[in-house]
Amino acid sequence: MTAELGHFALTLALGLALLQATLPLYGASRGQTALMELARHTAFGQFVFTAIAFAALTRTYLVSDFSVAVVVQNSHSLKPLLYRLTGVWGNHEGSLLLWILILTLFGAMVSLFGSSLRETFRARVLAVQAMVGAGFLAFTLLTSNPFQRVWPPPLDGAGLNPLLQDPGLAFHPPLLYFGYVGLSVAFSFAVAALLEGRVDRAWARWVRPWTLAAWAGLTAGIALGSWWAYYELGWGGFWFWDPVENASFMPWLAATALLHSAIAAERREALRSWTVLLAIIAFSLSLLGAFLVRSGVLTSVHAFATDPERGIFILLLLGIATGGALALYAWRAPAFAAGSPFRPVSREGALLLNNLVLATACATVLLGTLYPLFLDALDAGKVSVGPPYFTATFVPLIAPALVAMAIGPMLAWKRGDLAGALGRLWAAALGAALAAGAALAYGETLAALGLGAAAWIGLGALVEWAERLRLGRAPAIEVWRRARGVPRAAWGAGLAHLGVAIVVAGITASQCFQSELILAMKPGDSAQIAGYTIRYDGTAQVEGANYHADRATLAVLRDDTPVAILTPERRFYPVESQHTTEAAIRTTFLADLYAVIGEDDPEAGRTVRLYHNPLVPWIWIGAIVMALGALASLTDRRLRLTMPVRRRQAAEA
């Protein structure tokens, strides 16, 4: 019964989405308030019915209802409760339902917080949001129904891929989808603005909080996925330029550009039409990512034929959404008046540079990701585009933005003083020189560039704060008064830049100063890595909830004093008949000692892989700092979602 209830609720949600996608648009063009108001209620209805469907699906997993096909394929009665729950979105059908749940949640939030929006504009935003929703609901119901029954029901399910039975990964999709789908709001705002023919400062101010929220989710989701890859895949890497990773990275790059250009649009009415275009592109890249990972083109172009229905459906959705929005843009955007002029060296100029660099880098990632597919489709040969290509192209392309990142916030609007800004950044320049010099002393040129950039950006953010507070130049009481007056958005921007500096330092140090040791060990053997002695004390068999494991015991000693015990495991999941490796990691937040075990050879001993990864935790710490920066900006008074119209106008005057 539960499954049928869910199916029915989902169908009702589609009906509401279709109503919401059409009637309010008609109402907005005819000035009929009742039709426009309809959207506010259907948006809630869509969310409520999708939530009922999601709850129904969750229940079928929790009670292990093996008459439902997806539960049979992805669950098992012996699986721990947490993974029965997260298994709901550990497959195509369930994750699509999660996607729709978040999409309708955003629609309901626009309805809830949108009381300050113009009536016609709000109706159009919600109608566009419902078009996207209707597309995905139809996709689920027509090609990927999660409530499909099987007859006769089997005694037990096939289990969930053991790699997905991990807390880090359990919460990676919800965060990532929050980001992907959150960008749909920016998209709806952009299309609605094109329909209205009006893009003003208020528009940019409305778009920013939604983009900030989506960007925070995307940043955290990508970081969580990369952290998972680091500890679960077992060779100490954290980013592989895998097409599926790129699928999440491209919307992130576009959303980062959008966040910055929206600042120029809001404060100076500059770059408005470009901001609209970026909002369209950012969500289109989310859809492209969905297409890439769900159609099967990634594993092979020919896998497309194994499930052509799904692939073609998303491609159609992508074509209609992106094509329609871009056509509307080409038609309406030329009519937008240019904003206030500015000099190349100015805050707007720096934001423009950020956008051009991010757009170039994003285009390159897109090219590298799609190139093998195109070449294969054209029968022009098979190539692989791996990490060496992306490092060779992406890193030099993004470098100018890293240099400009510290300078931009120091420039005035309209016309900036470059020499003055550089002069005030002397401390950051000194720090960068010291960091680069220290790396050069170790003979690492690349590390000198990376660590120099990290110090420059990080200290640059601190200098900018110090300038705002007149730190060291004004009495403490004055500094305190100024600290309270600094807008949250300025704290947020500084934090986000500081986060980038931390990430850059982490990536550079872990790439340039990693130590690695692979060897076969017998109980009692010792090995030396990065000043530590690692003693192998043998392997024991242990039983987990739904797996057996070989657990090795490695004693970590420093100057003959034990400092830690590492217990890496090799697990076997009998239900899925798969092995996984579980790394053992000892972190000091300045470096990780990382151990995994391989097979046991009767003659040589057990293969042990040891890594010493300096600053690697900084990659994830930096990502958290970046996301916190976005959240700090979200609490800024200027961006408060429910600010009434009259007060905002008064504030602007």
Place this chain on the structure above:
Amino acid sequence: MSTMKLSAAILALTLAFLPMPAMTALDATEMLADPALEARARALAKDVRCVVCQNQSIDDSGADLARDLRRSLRARLLAGDSDEEALAYLTQRYGDYVLMDPPLKPATWILWFAPAGFAAIALLLGLRYFRRRE
């Protein structure tokens, strides 16, 4: 692993963004005694794709085929091949697909030169923005 289970695993893995798992990558027993030769083998293996995996190098992959490729790569180096000769040996058998770093040739000209083109376009757009204003 049966084909069906493999495709199910691939589907599950591609939902978020997951490379294929390492069951057991490079084993200590495969490594060469000569440290210099082994270092060359490691460096080469990191840029050779495991052709049955999803975007994994043979150095990272636990697939049987990856192990075979690692062994033949080391065998070529032991036999006195240069790095280029060892890679050529692999590309003769598996095509350019086996190289993580795509070689420069007519079919990859767009791939390698377009990023510079993107940067040039961005620069021109930026310049034009200001020229139009003046």
